[in-house]
Amino acid sequence: MMISDKLLKKFERYKSRRMGGIELFKFEINLLIDPETRSFYKEFEMLWEITEMHHRNEIIKKLDRFHHALMNDPENKLFSNQIRNLFP
DSSP states (O other), rough: OOOOOHHHHHHHEEEEEEEEHHHHHHHHHHHHHHHHHHHHHHHHHHHHHHHHHHHHHHHHEEEEEEEHHTTOOOOGGHHHHHHHHOOO
């Protein structure tokens, strides 16, 4: 069975902590009593974590490239030497 867009949006709001009040209460009760929704939510959480990990890794790669370019720029040797002296 496919997850509806409406349910996916609810999952996103819940995971992002943008759900509150009665909607939050009803959603959490539904997770407790409906095994299908609970199962879909667990799958959604796994995909969410994988996506976050991928984005984290991409950001780390970009920062590493930036750092390498900055510290190895022949035109800014003075700057890179000053940084190296700050953090021996």
